[in-house]
Amino acid sequence: MSAAQATRPGLLAGDGIGARLARHSLWLVVLAALAIPLADLEVLSRDPWGELGRMAMGLALPDFGAIETPLQAIGLTIAVAFWGTLAGVVLGLPLALVYARSRLVRAASAAVRAVHELFWALLFLQVFGLSALTALAALAIPYAGIFAKVYAEILEQTPQAPQAALPEGTGRLARLAYTELPQAFAQLAAYTRYRFECALRSSVLLGFVGLPTLGYQLESAFREGRYFEAGALLWAFYLLVATLPWWAHRRLLLPLGLASVWLLGPWPEIDPGLLWRFVSVDIWPRALLEGDIGGVLRWLAELPDLVGAVANTLLLGLLGTVGALLLALVLWPLASRHFGNRVSQGIGQGLLIFLRSTPELMLAFVFLLLLGPSLLPAWLALALHNGALIAFLVCRHAQAIEPGMPGLPASGRLAYELLPRLYPGMLALVYYRAEVILRESALLGMLGVATLGDNIDDAFQTLMFDVAFALLVITALLNIAVDALARRLRPCEPPMEDPCLR
Numbered sequence: 001m002s003a004a005q006a007t008r009p010g011l012l013a014g015d016g017i018g019a020r021l022a023r024h025s026l027w028l029v030v031l032a033a034l035a036i037p038l039a040d041l042e043v044l045s046r047d048p049w050g051e052l053g054r055m056a057m058g059l060a061l062p063d064f065g066a067i068e069t070p071l072q073a074i075g076l077t078i079a080v081a082f083w084g085t086l087a088g089v090v091l092g093l094p095l096a097l098v099y100a101r102s103r104l105v106r107a108a109s110a111a112v113r114a115v116h117e118l119f120w121a122l123l124f125l126q127v128f129g130l131s132a133l134t135a136l137a138a139l140a141i142p143y144a145g146i147f148a149k150v151y152a153e154i155l156e157q158t159p160q161a162p163q164a165a166l167p168e169g170t171g172r173l174a175r176l177a178y179t180e181l182p183q184a185f186a187q188l189a190a191y192t193r194y195r196f197e198c199a200l201r202s203s204v205l206l207g208f209v210g211l212p213t214l215g216y217q218l219e220s221a222f223r224e225g226r227y228f229e230a231g232a233l234l235w236a237f238y239l240l241v242a243t244l245p246w247w248a249h250r251r252l253l254l255p256l257g258l259a260s261v262w263l264l265g266p267w268p269e270i271d272p273g274l275l276w277r278f279v280s281v282d283i284w285p286r287a288l289l290e291g292d293i294g295g296v297l298r299w300l301a302e303l304p305d306l307v308g309a310v311a312n313t314l315l316l317g318l319l320g321t322v323g324a325l326l327l328a329l330v331l332w333p334l335a336s337r338h339f340g341n342r343v344s345q346g347i348g349q350g351l352l353i354f355l356r357s358t359p360e361l362m363l364a365f366v367f368l369l370l371l372g373p374s375l376l377p378a379w380l381a382l383a384l385h386n387g388a389l390i391a392f393l394v395c396r397h398a399q400a401i402e403p404g405m406p407g408l409p410a411s412g413r414l415a416y417e418l419l420p421r422l423y424p425g426m427l428a429l430v431y432y433r434a435e436v437i438l439r440e441s442a443l444l445g446m447l448g449v450a451t452l453g454d455n456i457d458d459a460f461q462t463l464m465f466d467v468a469f470a471l472l473v474i475t476a477l478l479n480i481a482v483d484a485l486a487r488r489l490r491p492c493e494p495p496m497e498d499p500c501l502r
Helices: 003-007 017-038 048-060 068-100 102-114 119-127 132-156 172-209 214-225 227-242 250-264 272-282 291-300 306-335 342-357 360-371 375-398 410-447 452-461 465-490
Strands: none
Touching: 003 172, 017 306, 017 375, 017 410, 048 227, 048 360, 068 102, 068 132, 068 172, 068 214, 068 227, 068 250, 102 132, 102 465, 119 132, 119 172, 119 272, 119 410, 119 452, 119 465, 132 250, 172 227, 172 375, 172 465, 214 227, 214 360, 227 342, 272 375, 291 465, 306 342, 306 410, 306 452, 306 465, 342 375, 360 410, 375 410, 410 452, 410 465, 452 465
């Protein structure tokens, strides 16, 4: 795309990338508007404003003295995120080297990353119990699939000229070491840092299944109405994320990793026989293992009614995607240097940090306490978190743009200078996030929202592991299908080239 095309106000008209993505986004908005009457968006709480006031008071006046063992919870959160990310890198990098040539590797990577970390945690809880091994495996396995895909994409985009200068017959590892890695190292490192920040949020969420990270104390404090303690825990988490560039500096990574090892213990005793029985017997229908086709059909007929759960998952994913797009359009100018003053920009940046740093599950849990059980809390959580993340990335790219017509008012600068350049990339970002939003839509069923996660959680609680595994497979297939559709809709190369888009 030429510079003239990128700055032309008519970018969204015609047959270019921007026009195609704009038409797709318009259809998404229309579909969401038609689907809203089908969604359960009722407010069921008797006093949502009073509850919101008490939560706001707890956030404004946090009681740090009420937190029990805060350093241990923070340390375990960091340790799980650090070693889970490192394990994902170690597993994912070799897969990335053969990703483009192996259909099996691509399929396996898509399957493992399509299941949310908390669902993996529920699965490993049955084998390793409430231990750090459960947490590390729950992060490492989906992250291996994510790193395999993203690292492969980054390496494929490196210039090919240095490889052509290598002697004929040079091996894959030599090409990586001498040509690809030096060129792509900055992007690989940037994405790994971003994924570590994501791992911090996931580590917090693992507290919702009983692991003693910050999320365990947060969930308990909110559920019991101890909002001053909950406010202190939230501020501790936001401070942890905000200071990430300092305490996670590359020079401190080795000491940080070594110091955090002792927080992960004690390690569980693993019975290989029980582990093999779980993966070879417990998660499969008995009729399937016995070769009883009629029994398999009866087992399928006895599965929970999935039509409503699948429909709600897809509906919530659609509403969350459209909500994230609309909120990103509103939020990114609030933090941009092109609008307002330093005070307003600081407030806007703080709002984006607050929303993108708070995991969707945590936001949905808070909204659930405020509004009652329906799809509305889940929709708000998905739209706010993903909209803020997209707005943050769009704002970061907008900072590098120098307007060519400085005399325009703010509205003209937005409409004629900035939005035509940023809008295609914003829509591409939305397509990249669609798979994540659908995965989160299924997960939010763990809070009682009527999506697939509700049935999965019930199956694990009743020890029906074959049913739970089947539902996880269905969830993964849905995510793979949505990701494939999103790949067809978005451009092959996103207008905003940033590894964190992935």
